[in-house]
Amino acid sequence: MRKTIRDIRAMKAGGSKITVLTAYDAAMASLFASCEVDILLVGDSLGMVMLGYDSTVPVTMADMIHHAAAVRRGAPDAFVICDMPFGSYHTGVRDAVINGLRIMKEAGSDAVKLEGGLEMCVVVKGLVEAGVPVMGHIGLTPQTASQLGGYKVQGKDLEAARRLVAEAKALEEAGAFALTIECVPAGLAEIITSSLAIPTIGIGAGVHCDGQVLVGQDMLGMFEKFQPKFVKQYASLAPQIKAAVEEYNSEVRNGSYPGAEHSFADSLDYRQLLAE
Numbered sequence: 001m002r003k004t005i006r007d008i009r010a011m012k013a014g015g016s017k018i019t020v021l022t023a024y025d026a027a028m029a030s031l032f033a034s035c036e037v038d039i040l041l042v043g044d045s046l047g048m049v050m051l052g053y054d055s056t057v058p059v060t061m062a063d064m065i066h067h068a069a070a071v072r073r074g075a076p077d078a079f080v081i082c083d084m085p086f087g088s089y090h091t092g093v094r095d096a097v098i099n100g101l102r103i104m105k106e107a108g109s110d111a112v113k114l115e116g117g118l119e120m121c122v123v124v125k126g127l128v129e130a131g132v133p134v135m136g137h138i139g140l141t142p143q144t145a146s147q148l149g150g151y152k153v154q155g156k157d158l159e160a161a162r163r164l165v166a167e168a169k170a171l172e173e174a175g176a177f178a179l180t181i182e183c184v185p186a187g188l189a190e191i192i193t194s195s196l197a198i199p200t201i202g203i204g205a206g207v208h209c210d211g212q213v214l215v216g217q218d219m220l221g222m223f224e225k226f227q228p229k230f231v232k233q234y235a236s237l238a239p240q241i242k243a244a245v246e247e248y249n250s251e252v253r254n255g256s257y258p259g260a261e262h263s264f265a266d267s268l269d270y271r272q273l274l275a276e
């Protein structure tokens with residue numbers, strides 16, 4: 001049975017932690033769903049992990065819908081949240097609602113996530129009123145990281161900490177059903193978490209958030225381009241993949257692959273064929 005927003009909100013009230021992983025394709029979505037991850041996030045980080053961009057800025061609506069639809073096919077019963085890409089909610093409430101509805105209808109996602117604080121509350125409200133559930137995202141917001149001075153920890157001085165608390169409350173007030181908090185000191189994320197009724201999902205925001213999110217490829221140790229401090233590698237797949245491919249190369253080159261067990265047996269007498 002697919003979770004509902006009510007189920008997710010009840011997890012905070014009941015004190016059960018919420019697990020979230022990003023998934024960008026049907027195969028990984030199916031694997032993660034079979035492990036009972038609570039929520040799959042189709043993150044715009046797919047631009048960096050899957051598409052080779054240096055930031056999430058170039059990611060388009062077409063990219064997000066393409067990947068989110070694949071995640072839905074791979075995990076028909078998962079609760080799926082899809083990031084709204086940069087530019088898809090920055091030109092007014094009407095455009096944001098049109099794009100949010102497209103994600104729901106064309107990708108079959110259960111909700112969308114968008115980055116920003118006070119300036120985004122009117123957009124959040126518009127989406128929620130149109131029937132598009134919204135997760136907020138504050139702290140390090142990668143789509144506008146250049147304005148934040150790069151991929152840096154946020155909320156380090158009192159004024160910035162106060163602003164993050166105010167943003168969190170305003171997003172809850174605007175109707176967000178949950179909030180991602182990225183790269184914020186643990187004690188501040190704890191204060192935000194206890195000041196909200198909606199669940200907080202942390203990434204680099206300490207253990208007191210109501211749940212945690214990581215990029216799937218980061219926690220599996222298969223993304224080598226960079227490694228934020230908050231990532232824990234629960235597996236080291238990159239070295240395993242390299243070892244497997246090197247073994248394949250050498251077996252193809254020395255003729256030990258394919259063996260008889262990977263080949264189809266002959267049932268014909270080829271003398272006639274060879275005589276033609």
Ligand SMILES: Nc1nc(=O)c2c([nH]1)NC[C@@H]1CN(c3ccc(C(=O)N[C@@H](CCC(=O)O)C(=O)O)cc3)CN21
Pocket residue numbers: 044045048049056140142151152153183215218223226227228229230
């Ligand atoms: N693979 C991947 N994983 C992610 O977590 C992720 C993406 N891609 N792409 C979009 C954003 C970018 N993210 C990042 C990228 C780098 C750092 C990073 O290197 N941070 C410094 C903190 C420096 C400081 O302020 O002290 C670190 O050392 O972790 C953090 C988040 C998180 N998101």
Ligand SMILES: CC(C)C(=O)C(=O)O
Pocket residue numbers: 022041042043044045046083180182203213214215
């Ligand atoms: C890291 C999470 C929160 C995200 O926004 C993404 O993967 O794009």
Ligand SMILES: [Mg+2]
Pocket residue numbers: 043044045056083142
């Ligand atoms: Mg994102």
